[in-house]
Amino acid sequence: MSVGRRDFLLGGGLAMAAAPAPAQVTPASPQPYQPSPGAVAAPPPDWDAVKAQFQTAPDQINMSAMLIASHPLPLRAAIDRFRREMDWRPVTYLDDNNRRLQAYSRAAAGRYLGVTGDQVALTDSTTMGVALVYAGLKLGYGDEIVTTNQDYYVTHESLRRASLRNGSTVRRIDLFDSIETVSEAQIVARLMAAVTPRTRVMALTWVHSSTGLKLPLPAISAALAQVNAARQEPERIILAVDGAHGFGAQDATLASLGCDVLMAGCHKWLFGPRGTGIIAANAAGWNRLRPTIPSYVDSNAWTAWVNNAPLPDHTDGPLMSPGGFKAFEHLWAIPTAIEFHEGIGKAHVAARTTQLADQLKAGLALMPHVRLVTPRDARLSAGIVSFDVHGLSTDAAVARLRARRIIASAAPYAIQHVRLTPSIMNSPAEVDLALAEVRGLAAA
């Protein structure tokens, strides 16, 4: 059935904004999400109606989903409802609702990724998730973690600090010699060549925020499964992934990717509440982790501590969710962000993101003063489009685009590129405007 503008606004959008008090929020269905098998089944939604849910300044074209989300209207309404409740009766509202609402948030994220709510921990960000996972790995002296020189600061620094604590060795390899010639086979071969009998973890990033390269995680996990078939626990290699730029932009589940642990922020491509994130893991992943920050939502842990009884020694989503008081209105509104995506359709979100990125890449590839960095192949790319402008530093190009109302960005890597990241809050017309402005940099 077609999701037209009216249906979208009445169904997934503004109806949520008009819903009653948050105590009546319907729990997310515990059924795991089934990934759409390749093709996009239902007709696409009215993208203008989707775009209208984002109230961004009309004098800016935000191609910055990879940085920090603008909240779509239903999410804004949900956060506002929770905020009012907390302002009205902060202690009793928290006492009466926190565990239940955090369970809905975990369930919604779990449904989205095809795992149960108990297999999801709620964090503040990708960074917090990555740090908690790598700090929490059950590793001993001499155990090895394979990662790459192309990974982000957050992964490198979390691994470095973790290895100082547990004595593990971090082995960093180059995934490719040149982004121009990178291939799935090369990536898989280089990673597998780095595996030794002491390798216990492969620590990767789904979509690289420097080049926009998307790793072929299903092929990598299939290769790891072959190695693991000849090993027993705990010698098996788990695949842990910084999913910041795939979560919310790609139509995938933990199982379809073959990841054991995925860490992501909700405040980028998912357009979820700012300051929220998740760790999702399968049974093998949770078995290899220990929490670092005490949980406030696992009632068994509290009860055991109060009664001086043995504390839980397993790990799962609730136990891994850092305790302490939070910006609860944001944490509790995660289901609304997930429902917003589900209302559009995960496959449609991914297809639209790819379509806009393709349009952008096609236009950039024609410009003689531009070097397109991100692979054109959708199997090796997602929503991030990175490029260089001849004769201009990255910072200068970003500044010039921003001065012309195109919100581009540069990431803090040793080698920087200009990035434009079109998403469901953009339109093909906006991509054309961005291309026109990049074209205008030629005279620089």
Ligand SMILES: Cc1ncc(COP(=O)(O)O)c(C=O)c1O
């Ligand atoms: C690959 C990667 N991981 C993690 C982050 C940080 O994400 P968060 O803001 O959710 O901590 C970024 C950039 O924002 C990134 O590019």
